[in-house]
Amino acid sequence: MxxxxxxxxxxxxxxxxxxxxxSPGGAIGIVKxxxxxxxxxxxxxxxxxxxxxxxxxxxxxxxISKQFTCGVLLDLGEELEHFDAALxxxxxxxxxxxxxxxxxxxxxxxxRDYWALTVLxxxxxxxxxxREDAKPLxxxxxxxxxxxxxxxxxxxxxxRILSDVIEDHTGRSLGKLYRERxxxxxxxxxxxxxxxxxxxxxxxxxxEGNDTTGFFPATNRIYWTGDAGISASLDDMLAWERFIDxxxxxxxxxxxxxxxxxxxxxxxxxxxxxxLAHDMVGETPTTGHGGALxxxxxxxxxxxxxxxxxxxxxxxxxxxxxxxxHLMKVALGLPRETPGEAPADAAWKGRxxxxxxxxxxTLAPGYSGLxxxxxxxxxxxxxxxxxxxxxxxxxxxxxxxxxxxxxxxENLHGTAKKVSGEPVRDIAGRYHxxxxxxxxxxxxxxxxxxxxxxxxxxKGEMTPLYPAGQDIWTLPCRRxxxxxxxxxxxxxVHRSGSGAVSGLTIGCWLARNIEYRPVGR
Numbered sequence: 085m086x087x088x089x090x091x092x093x094x095x096x097x098x099x100x101x102x103x104x105x106x107s108p109g110g111a112i113g114i115v116k117x118x119x120x121x122x123x124x125x126x127x128x129x130x131x132x133x134x135x136x137x138x139x140x141x142x143x144x145x146x147x148i149s150k151q152f153t154c155g156v157l158l159d160l161g162e163e164l165e166h167f168d169a170a171l172x173x174x175x176x177x178x179x180x181x182x183x184x185x186x187x188x189x190x191x192x193x194x195x196r197d198y199w200a201l202t203v204l205x206x207x208x209x210x211x212x213x214x215r216e217d218a219k220p221l222x223x224x225x226x227x228x229x230x231x232x233x234x235x236x237x238x239x240x241x242x243x244r245i246l247s248d249v250i251e252d253h254t255g256r257s258l259g260k261l262y263r264e265r266x267x268x269x270x271x272x273x274x275x276x277x278x279x280x281x282x283x284x285x286x287x288x289x290x291x292e293g294n295d296t297t298g299f300f301p302a303t304n305r306i307y308w309t310g311d312a313g314i315s316a317s318l319d320d321m322l323a324w325e326r327f328i329d330x331x332x333x334x335x336x337x338x339x340x341x342x343x344x345x346x347x348x349x350x351x352x353x354x355x356x357x358x359x360l361a362h363d364m365v366g367e368t369p370t371t372g373h374g375g376a377l378x379x380x381x382x383x384x385x386x387x388x389x390x391x392x393x394x395x396x397x398x399x400x401x402x403x404x405x406x407x408x409x410h411l412m413k414v415a416l417g418l419p420r421e422t423p424g425e426a427p428a429d430a431a432w433k434g435r436x437x438x439x440x441x442x443x444x445x446t447l448a449p450g451y452s453g454l455x456x457x458x459x460x461x462x463x464x465x466x467x468x469x470x471x472x473x474x475x476x477x478x479x480x481x482x483x484x485x486x487x488x489x490x491x492x493x494e495n496l497h498g499t500a501k502k503v504s505g506e507p508v509r510d511i512a513g514r515y516h517x518x519x520x521x522x523x524x525x526x527x528x529x530x531x532x533x534x535x536x537x538x539x540x541x542x543k544g545e546m547t548p549l550y551p552a553g554q555d556i557w558t559l560p561c562r563r564x565x566x567x568x569x570x571x572x573x574x575x576x577v578h579r580s581g582s583g584a585v586s587g588l589t590i591g592c593w594l595a596r597n598i599e600y601r602p603v604g605r
Contacts, residue, residue: 086390089415091121097414101407102126106295107400109137111318112407114415115393118329120322129288129399131299142274142285142315143397145382146375149277149314150243150359151342152266154189156250156258158341158358159265164189167249174222174245183232185249188242190346190357194228197594198241199566204590204598205522205539209563213306213541215279218244220540226519229596233349236356236494238594240311240566243359247310258309266338270327272320279313281306281377286315290379291400299400302379306565312375318397321384325393328386343371343388348495355493364476365409366418374405378567383408390416401567428454428467435552436487436500437576442589442597444552444574445487445500447480456480459491460571460593503553509533511549511557511577515588515600524590524600535559549575561592570594 098112102124109127113120125137157164167185175182175195183193198221202213205221222241229237247258254261259277267275278285281304291299316324331337346357355362360371365387372385381404386393394411396404413420427449436445438458445458454465454473465473465480473480481488485502512528522539526549533549549557555577561570570592580586588600 086117086392087416089116089121089392090417094411094415095122095124097411098122098124101410105398105400105402107398107402108289108291108299109399110402111137111139111141111143111395111397112411113139113318113322113325113395114411115322115325115329116415117391118326120326123318123322125318127399129286131289133287135287137288137399139318140274140286141288142276142317142320143288143382143399144278144281144284144290144312144375144377144380145314145316145321145397146312146377146380147240148373148375148382148384149310149312151373152262152314152359153243153246153250153258153310154358155266155338155342156261157185157189157246159338160250160254167253170249170252171245173252174219174248175225176223177226178228180227181232183228185246187232188246189359190354191236191238191242192233192348192354193239193242194230194232194235194237195225195239195241196229196596196598197237197239198222198244199564200570200592200595201520202541202565203544203561203570204517204520204524204537204595205541206537206544207541207565208544209565209569210303211305211542211565213308213565215307215309217307217541219248224519224521224540231349235348235496236354240308243311244309250310262314267320269338271323272316273323275314275316275320277309277313278315279307279309281308284315284380286317288399290377292379294401302377304378312377318395321395321397322393325384325386325395328393329391332388332391350495352492352495354495365412366416368416370412372408376401376567381405385409385412387412387416392416427452428473432467432473432482434502435556437503437553437556437574438489438498438500440498441496441593442574442576442591443593444503444556444558444572445489447487454480458489458593459494460568503556505554507551507553507555507557507577511585511588513585514603516603517590517598517600519598523603524588533557555579559590 111125114122129135129137129141164185187193290302292302293299328339342358346354368387370387374383381398383404384395394408396408448455456463463475465475471482479490487500490497515524526535534546537544557575559573573592576589578587
């Protein structure tokens, strides 16, 4: 038997959440025991045209699309291994072990994220990424950033390749397959694959900015499919949640198969599979996924044991995941979190380089506990009595100038060493990455260094480099074709025996350890 929920409390929190966002608009829905118990919309899909948000307004659901791509693949009725040989077509120059289709479905391929790589190929953040631009980007790949199956790393390209595999195998469009095999079956009457982000469905406008600076329309000009691309209304998404509940007892049911547990190659449990993240809200296991496009955020969470689902859709860049988790906690009757921990002491503060990922980990005492920036977004950790710090995703153990870490969701552990000192300022020059067949050029302007990336997508803008330690720099990327942007690229400088620059290693959380060599030296 599932736990009953206090509908009035949930409704009150949903209305307060909508009011507190001070945003253009949004939609929230909750399904309990197969019935819609909350359906709330507010604001405007297009404030300039006075077009209101309704339960029928379609939003880009972005990466939530991934589970539907895997759903089509599973529904084709063939073993996933049947498609493995086809990957040679999409990764013709890969020199390391080629991943399997299952690795792609579970984000265990080791392939670097293709949207992060567009930055290194010189793409303009507001530029056009065409359908035909994806295949040459994949074809350039020569290595994976870890052995397939051994770890987890989010890679949108996994699902873009799945889209192409499905279409090439069936000879049919992915949009039609979504409709026939999932949307019609689940009652998602208006859901549709609209891979060109230039013009969203139903006149909905995504917004950047916030209530302080003001909101302004977002510009998107990318083509994505498989990894994203579906537009769906709140009605459509609640129909999906009700379909999940209707088929919960069917062992061959689609969502049962999508949400089945996955493992890494070493047998450890994998918290991601078939386009779904496995997580916990309190002590309750959940599955779900979020999505982001410039100007849009969305999230869905399903708790199978409680027959409870939450859906949040925003046409602005508010934290849809936090909103969905908060409403799930309220529905489960969990107490409100009250972080009141004292900040970590200053000994934790610093930057640490992990040689395995080639990335900097930045630690700073936060308003409560410790703030760590390593895997893209900042995380808050709680300090223990044994020189350890923990969050739901990471454990840190301080050992002098070294920081041992474990990230169980990624099946990743290592030891990062504190960096110090000042880098030698002799890095100006042009560098080539064989992995990408692309370039980085660094120039000095009266003591200040700037760099730009150049590749088959164009010549990127000049971006300042910031010294982080001896032969360590950071190159920030706050804006890219996809959202969120890659963040800070870590730049490691390598030297020959004579002390001259012999190369660079560049990486971010989604695209690590890319080697560059000097040109003309």
